Amino acid sequence: MSNSALFVCLGNICRSPIAEACFKQLLQEKGVLANWRVDSAATSRYEIGSSPDRRGQKCMKKHKIFHHVENHRARQITAKDYDEFDYIFGMDDSNMSNLQNMAPKKSYKAQLLLLGSFDDDKSSGGIIEDPYYGTDDEDFEVVYQQCLRSCRNFLQEKS
Numbered sequence: 001m002s003n004s005a006l007f008v009c010l011g012n013i014c015r016s017p018i019a020e021a022c023f024k025q026l027l028q029e030k031g032v033l034a035n036w037r038v039d040s041a042a043t044s045r046y047e048i049g050s051s052p053d054r055r056g057q058k059c060m061k062k063h064k065i066f067h068h069v070e071n072h073r074a075r076q077i078t079a080k081d082y083d084e085f086d087y088i089f090g091m092d093d094s095n096m097s098n099l100q101n102m103a104p105k106k107s108y109k110a111q112l113l114l115l116g117s118f119d120d121d122k123s124s125g126g127i128i129e130d131p132y133y134g135t136d137d138e139d140f141e142v143v144y145q146q147c148l149r150s151c152r153n154f155l156q157e158k159s
Ligand SMILES: N#Cc1ccccc1-c1cc(NCCCN2CCCCC2)c2ccccc2n1
Pocket: 010, 011, 012, 013, 014, 046, 047, 130, 132, 133
């Protein structure tokens, strides 16, 4: 059974830490978290070393999932990640094209997947928008709900 997933967004401080935390929470509820390696990363170098965005922290604390990523510090994806992870999830089309362009020239293990493609609510067209310039908690709550539905459906499809 494949057991490693990397969640990726532009800066690794807003969307991908929330997705990582949702995925870990679902695995913990299923009693299989110990079987998985789960992490998150950025396509850019914008925020390397930064903690998750404070608005995202607030949202994750509200949903009691911040403990899964409270020690996370933003990092940029590496070529090694493409051979170490079974699944690499991007959040939007820009992430997906960056992931394709940053991939090693040779073949690699990871499947590159748009996380929102697993969301049964199709109103966002599978895109989890960047909330960085979002002005309130609502934007982060929308990201959280999209990530939770998508991660839940992905795990159901896998089992
Ligand atoms: N870029 C863009 C962009 C476009 C549309 C919506 C959001 C963003 C946006 C902007 C950010 N940082 C501000 C610009 C950073 N500097 C850009 C020029 C190089 C030096 C760094 C973000 C930081 C962390 C996570 C997500 C972010 N997302």
